[in-house]
Amino acid sequence: MLEINNLHASVVDIENSEILKGINLKVGRGEVHAIMGPNGSGKSTLANVLMGRPDYLVTDGDVTLEGESILELRPDQRAHLGMFLAFQYPAEIPGVRPWQFLKAALDSKAESRGEDKMSVRNFSKLFDEKVEAVGINPNLVKRSLNEGFSGGEKKRNEMLQLEVLQPALAILDETDSGLDVDALRIVAEGVNSMRSPERSFIVVTHYQRLLNYITPDVVHILVKGKIVKTGGPELALEVEKDGYQEYLEAAGANA
Amino acid sequence: MMLATPPVAVEKFSGAYESLVAGSSDVPEWLKAVRQQGWVTFSELGLPTKRRGNELWKYTNLQPLAAADFAYSIGGSVTVDQIKAAGPWDDVWNTVVVVDGKFSAELSNLHDTAGLDAGSLAEAISTGKGDIESQLASLAGREEYAFTALSTAFIEDGAYLAIADGTELEQPIQVVFVTSSDAESRASYPRLVVDAGANTSIVLIETYLNLSGTAQFAAPVSELFAGDKSTIRHYRVQMENETSFHLSTARVRQMGDTNFISTTFSVGASIARNDVHTLLDAPGASCTLHGLYMTSGSQQQDQEISTTHAKPGCTSNQFYKGILSGKSHAVFSGKVVVMRDAQKSDATQKDLNLLLSRGAEIDAKPSLEIYADDVTAAHGATAGHVDKDTLFYLQSRGVDEEAAKAILVRGFAEEMLNEFEPKALNDFVERITDERIPVLLQQSDTIGTA
Numbered sequence: 121m122l123e124i125n126n127l128h129a130s131v132v133d134i135e136n137s138e139i140l141k142g143i144n145l146k147v148g149r150g151e152v153h154a155i156m157g158p159n160g161s162g163k164s165t166l167a168n169v170l171m172g173r174p175d176y177l178v179t180d181g182d183v184t185l186e187g188e189s190i191l192e193l194r195p196d197q198r199a200h201l202g203m204f205l206a207f208q209y210p211a212e213i214p215g216v217r218p219w220q221f222l223k224a225a226l227d228s229k230a231e232s233r234g235e236d237k238m239s240v241r242n243f244s245k246l247f248d249e250k251v252e253a254v255g256i257n258p259n260l261v262k263r264s265l266n267e268g269f270s271g272g273e274k275k276r277n278e279m280l281q282l283e284v285l286q287p288a289l290a291i292l293d294e295t296d297s298g299l300d301v302d303a304l305r306i307v308a309e310g311v312n313s314m315r316s317p318e319r320s321f322i323v324v325t326h327y328q329r330l331l332n333y334i335t336p337d338v339v340h341i342l343v344k345g346k347i348v349k350t351g352g353p354e355l356a357l358e359v360e361k362d363g364y365q366e367y368l369e370a371a372g373a374n375a
Numbered sequence: 376m377m378l379a380t381p382p383v384a385v386e387k388f389s390g391a392y393e394s395l396v397a398g399s400s401d402v403p404e405w406l407k408a409v410r411q412q413g414w415v416t417f418s419e420l421g422l423p424t425k426r427r428g429n430e431l432w433k434y435t436n437l438q439p440l441a442a443a444d445f446a447y448s449i450g451g452s453v454t455v456d457q458i459k460a461a462g463p464w465d466d467v468w469n470t471v472v473v474v475d476g477k478f479s480a481e482l483s484n485l486h487d488t489a490g491l492d493a494g495s496l497a498e499a500i501s502t503g504k505g506d507i508e509s510q511l512a513s514l515a516g517r518e519e520y521a522f523t524a525l526s527t528a529f530i531e532d533g534a535y536l537a538i539a540d541g542t543e544l545e546q547p548i549q550v551v552f553v554t555s556s557d558a559e560s561r562a563s564y565p566r567l568v569v570d571a572g573a574n575t576s577i578v579l580i581e582t583y584l585n586l587s588g589t590a591q592f593a594a595p596v597s598e599l600f601a602g603d604k605s606t607i608r609h610y611r612v613q614m615e616n617e618t619s620f621h622l623s624t625a626r627v628r629q630m631g632d633t634n635f636i637s638t639t640f641s642v643g644a645s646i647a648r649n650d651v652h653t654l655l656d657a658p659g660a661s662c663t664l665h666g667l668y669m670t671s672g673s674q675q676q677d678q679e680i681s682t683t684h685a686k687p688g689c690t691s692n693q694f695y696k697g698i699l700s701g702k703s704h705a706v707f708s709g710k711v712v713v714m715r716d717a718q719k720s721d722a723t724q725k726d727l728n729l730l731l732s733r734g735a736e737i738d739a740k741p742s743l744e745i746y747a748d749d750v751t752a753a754h755g756a757t758a759g760h761v762d763k764d765t766l767f768y769l770q771s772r773g774v775d776e777e778a779a780k781a782i783l784v785r786g787f788a789e790e791m792l793n794e795f796e797p798k799a800l801n802d803f804v805e806r807i808t809d810e811r812i813p814v815l816l817q818q819s820d821t822i823g824t825a
């Protein structure tokens with residue numbers, strides 16, 4: 121489904137700011153991949169580059185979705201192809217109500233695919249269902265999008281959007297950080313219930329505890345802009361126990 | 376002192392003033408005196424210009440107004456359907472319609488509402504209703520201010536509202552000031568007096584419409600008297616055409632424990648200046664002055680908002696939002712004066728702007744003059760652009776850039792739009808905003824600068 125080949129990326133307008141230094145990654149249809157790595161290693165940058173954030177410049181390599189390069193596509197076009205990013209730090213958007221915004225998002229996706237828009241009634245039903253499923257206070261989503269939300273509420277709101285938009289490839293950037301145990305379970309249940317042979321996930325996390333609930337097919341360790349190790353679920357346990365020191369030293373020696 | 380510059384453009388108005396005086400033998404003597412005083416003041420001042428070194432007019436260029444010519448005649452022809460199409464309307468409201476400065480009984484929609492006297496200002500003057508003689512031009516017109524002086528010189532008609540003590544009205548009262556669609560450029564002086572008695576509660580909507588495509592000059596003056604313990608929920612909608620000049624003045628005098636809450640929606644005119652002053656003249660008075668302005672093209676919009684805390688224990692809150700595009704220019708001049716006696720005053724001022732183009736300009740000047748020592752005050756002003764992170768957030772969900780920008784601009788306006796509570800009014804300001812946003816975005820070039 122997703123193939124990343126030798127991806128290099130730096131910050132637009134900043135010289136010598138390369139963050140991603142040759143990433144290679146293949147995510148098959150229906151697979152769940154976990155990406156772990158120390159702070160500042162480039163996990164969020166990778167997630168954002170995949171979604172087309174204009175702050176980053178791809179200097180080498182390619183990213184394909186179902187065999188087609190997506191690097192020239194705008195973020196909204198990538199979303200229309202079924203990509204979704206749950207942000208580590210979701211933006212606060214005053215005056216924009218989640219309901220209206222999500223309806224607009226679904227409508228534009230339908231439009232781009234030449235499909236019929238969902239009726240307001242059906243959408244409302246879906247929305248209310250998902251609000252309940254992710255355990256957001258319904259009064260909260262009547263307010264401005266993320267404005268004044270607590271950290272955990274923002275993450276639940278990302279899950280709400282994920283569940284409403286039902287993407288083919290979901291990238292979750294530390295959606296588990298800052299969550300209490302109940303919320304963590306809600307995120308895990310959300311992912312597990314959406315897990316299907318048709319849908320793939322890239323889950324960025326620092327914690328093994330999320331992976332107790334969501335068993336990944338593959339775990340990658342990202343250090344200093346490179347994937348230094350790939351393995352099965354047991355790799356996450358190892359990291360939890362031993363930390364990243366050995367990888368950092370190896371990467372440092374190579375640099 | 377060196378030779379003063381001669382007053383500007385007085386001669387453009389003198390012919391009309393002389394014929395008005397010659398043609399009104401039947402008006403009360405006191406009104407003649409009031410008009411005359413207005414005229415004398417105006418002819419000494421002339422139109423304010425930048426070059427006369429007037430601080431209050433530093434940012435507003437009235438050159439185009441001084442260069443134009445306007446005929447004066449009141450009461451053109453307009454239909455109810457035209458008014459309904461151009462502005463907010465609800466049949467259940469009491470609506471007073473004033474066409475080119477003249478009250479129209481046919482166009483007005485008045486229900487027999489107990490405790491409300493709504494109608495013609497000319498009639499109130501000729502029959503000496505209530506305190507009209509002492510109220511008219513008492514808050515606005517005798518001061519050194521060119522447009523209120525000019526308006527006062529031309530007092531003929533307008534709208535008069537009196538609300539009897541203890542009357543609480545659920546449904547709004549709307550006053551529509553409309554300029555007729557006749558081709559010529561006219562001057563009009565829409566005049567409103569509101570006498571709200573003690574313990575009254577009303578919702579008042581002032582609407583300024585323009586059915587003509589030619590440049591019009593309007594100098595509206597509203598004087599509101601808020602009796603003890605009264606509550607006035609006030610709205611103002613300014614929708615003049617984009618070649619027109621709208622120089623309005625609103626003066627509010629608040630008695631004890633009154634609450635005046637005003638929200639302005641100002642989108643029209645080539646040059647618009649809304650000068651609002653509230654006088655907190657007895658303990659426990661509180662005022663909230665809010666507004667939303669949107670400018671594009673080469674529009675100039677100027678919000679001159681001032682509040683005087685004259686007595687102790689009063690609260691004021693000024694909060695405006697602006698959305699600017701094209702080469703437009705807006706001014707927010709918020710002023711709060713706290714007099715020596717006005718201890719325990721609480722005043723806040725805020726002006727937030729969204730700049731959509733490099734050519735657009737905002738001058739935001741909140742200012743405080745405090746002569747008392749026990750005062751809580753806060754003020755702030757910002758001018759920002761559409762935030763690129765929020766834009767990316769929306770885009771990443773599948774909304775294209777244009778739609779995402781529209782959502783963000785609308786989101787910025789939302790909290791002000793929400794203040795327009797009467798349903799028909801809320802629908803109206805939302806519709807106009809949604810129509811305006813694409814125009815603003817078309818002239819936009821600075822999206823995505825953090």
Ligand SMILES: Nc1ncnc2c1ncn2[C@@H]1O[C@H](COP(=O)(O)OP(=O)(O)OP(=O)(O)O)[C@@H](O)[C@H]1O
Nearest residue numbers: 131139157158159160161162163164165166175208
């Ligand atoms: N827009 C940017 N401008 C400048 N530097 C950036 C930018 N984005 C990322 N960086 C830098 O690139 C590096 C990688 O950042 P990134 O956010 O991808 O790390 P991360 O692996 O997600 O870390 P964390 O675990 O703390 O979330 C950091 O040193 C960061 O400061």
Ligand SMILES: [Mg+2]
Nearest residue numbers: 163164165208
């Ligand atoms: Mg990160």
